[in-house]
Amino acid sequence: MYSHASIVVALGALAAAAPQLPTLSAATAPIAPVRSSQVTGATSHGPYSGTPTVTGALTKPTLMATIPHLPAPAPSYTNANGLLQAPNQPVAYQPAGGIKTNGTEPYYHPLSDFDYESFTLALYQEWIELDLFHHGLARFSAAEFEAAGLNAEHRYLIEFMANQEVGHSTLLSNILGAAAPPQCTYNYPFTTVREFIDFCQRLTRFGESGVYGFLGHLDSQDAATLLLQSITTEARQQMIFRQFQGLFPMPVWFEVGIPQSWAWTLLAPYISSCPANTTRLAWQNFPTLAILDNPNTNAINPQINANASYNALNGSDPSPSTVLGNNYCVNATGATEDCDASISQNRTYPLSYPGRPIYLRWGNAGQPIGPNNSYITARSPVADAPRYAMFVNQLNATYVPLQNISGNTAVAIQPNTSTFAGDPTINGTSFIAITSSNIYVTPYNLSMINPFVYAGPALYSSG
Numbered sequence: 001m002y003s004h005a006s007i008v009v010a011l012g013a014l015a016a017a018a019p020q021l022p023t024l025s026a027a028t029a030p031i032a033p034v035r036s037s038q039v040t041g042a043t044s045h046g047p048y049s050g051t052p053t054v055t056g057a058l059t060k061p062t063l064m065a066t067i068p069h070l071p072a073p074a075p076s077y078t079n080a081n082g083l084l085q086a087p088n089q090p091v092a093y094q095p096a097g098g099i100k101t102n103g104t105e106p107y108y109h110p111l112s113d114f115d116y117e118s119f120t121l122a123l124y125q126e127w128i129e130l131d132l133f134h135h136g137l138a139r140f141s142a143a144e145f146e147a148a149g150l151n152a153e154h155r156y157l158i159e160f161m162a163n164q165e166v167g168h169s170t171l172l173s174n175i176l177g178a179a180a181p182p183q184c185t186y187n188y189p190f191t192t193v194r195e196f197i198d199f200c201q202r203l204t205r206f207g208e209s210g211v212y213g214f215l216g217h218l219d220s221q222d223a224a225t226l227l228l229q230s231i232t233t234e235a236r237q238q239m240i241f242r243q244f245q246g247l248f249p250m251p252v253w254f255e256v257g258i259p260q261s262w263a264w265t266l267l268a269p270y271i272s273s274c275p276a277n278t279t280r281l282a283w284q285n286f287p288t289l290a291i292l293d294n295p296n297t298n299a300i301n302p303q304i305n306a307n308a309s310y311n312a313l314n315g316s317d318p319s320p321s322t323v324l325g326n327n328y329c330v331n332a333t334g335a336t337e338d339c340d341a342s343i344s345q346n347r348t349y350p351l352s353y354p355g356r357p358i359y360l361r362w363g364n365a366g367q368p369i370g371p372n373n374s375y376i377t378a379r380s381p382v383a384d385a386p387r388y389a390m391f392v393n394q395l396n397a398t399y400v401p402l403q404n405i406s407g408n409t410a411v412a413i414q415p416n417t418s419t420f421a422g423d424p425t426i427n428g429t430s431f432i433a434i435t436s437s438n439i440y441v442t443p444y445n446l447s448m449i450n451p452f453v454y455a456g457p458a459l460y461s462s463g
């Protein structure tokens with residue numbers, strides 16, 4: 001405990017060097033503990049080579065194969081004149097309506113299995129981010145960061161992002177309660193700084209989108225509010241990693257949401273093992289999808305050698321950085337050809353374009369995946385054949401028929417679609433899945449596609 005006098009003395013010493021600062025003492029409040037400190041948690045990184053003690057997602061008896069469409073009920077509110085429609089309002093300046101605006105005490109915990117499983121998935125995601133950001137900083141030297149265009153101030157920002165994950169994982173653990181999963185050990189797909197940054201950019205993309213997909217569906221809108229306040233910082237992380245890569249920071253008008261099973265499919269391959277008795281998940285692991293000519297984010301011109309085997313990326317794997325020769329964009333001399341860290345950057349050569357052929361290869365159902373290889377890739381009975389590439393980005397899901405299907409491979413042509421005039425839908429790090437059906441879905445019922453997903457998603461570097 002400092003006495004008031006010693007604070008005044010300390011500030012007095014500061015004031016000698018700096019402009020005069022006020023010397024009133026601030027109010028202080030209790031400091032809440034964190035679930036994980038900076039240095040604890042897993043440090044081993046590599047694949048798992050054991051036999052799992054349990055396998056498969058959590059399940060209960062299922063009621064049906066697909067969820068039937070229900071018509072929307074007649075809206076209980078319409079407003080065509082812009083005036084207050086209710087006969088009165090609860091207090092001055094507060095219009096009638098809203099959820100729990102009537103004084104009901106908030107309850108910041110799951111209210112259903114849907115809520116619990118969604119928050120548990122989000123916590124699995126926060127734990128890997130905490131480990132990943134620390135690991136990248138520890139694994140690569142300052143010189144390696146500098147050679148990739150990232151200086152000490154950039155590295156401090158990554159460190160700060162890791163600290164944010166301490167807060168996020170604590171918040172989610174507190175929301176979940178006693179059985180909240182702990183941190184696991186991870187198996188990362190990068191060997192260079194550029195690949196690390198690209199992997200972070202992709203991982204935060206599906207982390208952010210995975211939460212947007214379920215936030216509005218949660219039974220506990222109270223807890224959803226807290227999660228929203230953490231996922232907005234994750235959204236900033238995603239954009240900052242793009243800036244670190246010298247990519248255009250936000251080439252879209254809307255950020256996309258995806259279903260939980262899509263996020264889990266992308267996340268699980270990078271979790272090596274979890275401690276005994278870690279709470280398990282109920283979401284589906286779809287068969288792996290690889291984009292064989294994924295545009296290389298480290299290339300000046302990503303169309304050169306786009307089809308080379310090193311650009312065949314499973315799921316959320318990063319673009320390789322050491323194979324490009326003089327097509328490597330770090331320190332390239334043209335103002336729009338280099339990809340050093342930058343607030344904003346035009347590209348001379350686009351990552352992708354409408355009409356681009358996208359070569360796809362999918363894995364099989366029944367493959368072990370995820371922590372301890374204890375989950376099994378699966379497709380539902382109605383995912384009976386690969387028929388469409390489904391492009392999901394911004395507000396839109398667009399189906400393109402697969403062509404030249406041969407074994408586990410096919411080709412799809414990047415579509416030419418827009419959200420609204422002037423905004424091409426497919427830009428930034430977007431999602432592609434293989435489906436058996438092209439049912440019409442919109443952002444709030446996107447998960448209706450899940451029974452028809454044949455493989456994927458995979459992340460497509462577009463724009």
Ligand SMILES: *[C@@H]1O[C@H](CO)[C@@H](O)[C@H](O)[C@H]1NC(C)=O
Nearest residue numbers: 052053054273274275276372
């Ligand atoms: C996963 O591996 C860890 C480390 O070997 C072990 O402690 C844990 O019990 C395993 N969990 C499962 C589900 O096999």
Ligand SMILES: *[C@@H]1O[C@H](CO)[C@@H](O)[C@H](O)[C@H]1NC(C)=O
Nearest residue numbers: 097098099100101102103104
């Ligand atoms: C207060 O609002 C909540 C949700 O908006 C509702 O469930 C509850 O019935 C309301 N309570 C009263 C006393 O009106």
Ligand SMILES: *[C@@H]1O[C@H](CO)[C@@H](O)[C@H](O)[C@H]1NC(C)=O
Nearest residue numbers: 146147148149328330331332
């Ligand atoms: C890029 O330029 C910086 C500054 O000159 C240098 O330190 C770094 O090694 C260069 N990186 C590459 C990949 O050429």
Ligand SMILES: *[C@@H]1O[C@H](CO)[C@@H](O)[C@H](O)[C@H]1NC(C)=O
Nearest residue numbers: 053182274275276277278279
């Ligand atoms: C895992 O749970 C079982 C059953 O509750 C218990 O017997 C065992 O001690 C637990 N193991 C660990 C490592 O916590």
Ligand SMILES: *[C@@H]1O[C@H](CO)[C@@H](O)[C@H](O)[C@H]1NC(C)=O
Nearest residue numbers: 292293307308359360409411
């Ligand atoms: C790209 O590779 C796929 C298979 O990976 C092959 O079918 C296709 O012909 C190749 N396209 C070009 C333009 O090389």
Ligand SMILES: *[C@@H]1O[C@H](CO)[C@@H](O)[C@H](O)[C@H]1NC(C)=O
Nearest residue numbers: 335336337344345346347348
């Ligand atoms: C960046 O791209 C935009 C859109 O194509 C263009 O209008 C602008 O002139 C470019 N700026 C630079 C500095 O290249």
Ligand SMILES: *[C@@H]1O[C@H](CO)[C@@H](O)[C@H](O)[C@H]1NC(C)=O
Nearest residue numbers: 353354355356415416417418
């Ligand atoms: C995409 O569609 C727009 C609007 O119809 C059109 O102007 C543009 O030429 C199309 N681009 C390609 C590559 O087909």
Ligand SMILES: *[C@@H]1O[C@H](CO)[C@@H](O)[C@H](O)[C@H]1NC(C)=O
Nearest residue numbers: 287288290314362363364367
């Ligand atoms: C990509 O996924 C396929 C199918 O699941 C698998 O056989 C292959 O080993 C994976 N490749 C990499 C580089 O992880």
Ligand SMILES: *[C@@H]1O[C@H](CO)[C@@H](O)[C@H](O)[C@H]1NC(C)=O
Nearest residue numbers: 357358403404405411412413
């Ligand atoms: C499909 O295969 C045919 C025959 O090999 C070829 O002419 C065509 O270009 C292929 N389609 C695509 C989109 O690659």
Ligand SMILES: *[C@@H]1O[C@H](CO)[C@@H](O)[C@H](O)[C@H]1NC(C)=O
Nearest residue numbers: 395396397417418419420442
């Ligand atoms: C994309 O979604 C927006 C918003 O729902 C919609 O207005 C637009 O028509 C969609 N674009 C396409 C090509 O379907």
Ligand SMILES: *[C@@H]1O[C@H](CO)[C@@H](O)[C@H](O)[C@H]1NC(C)=O
Nearest residue numbers: 069070439440441442445448
């Ligand atoms: C999803 O919602 C749209 C309206 O936004 C509706 O037209 C469509 O039929 C729904 N899809 C399914 C599979 O229920």
Ligand SMILES: *[C@@H]1O[C@H](CO)[C@@H](O)[C@H](O)[C@H]1NC(C)=O
Nearest residue numbers: 248251352353354424427463
């Ligand atoms: C993606 O967005 C960037 C930045 O606005 C733009 O320069 C580029 O043309 C877009 N790409 C496509 C395919 O629309």
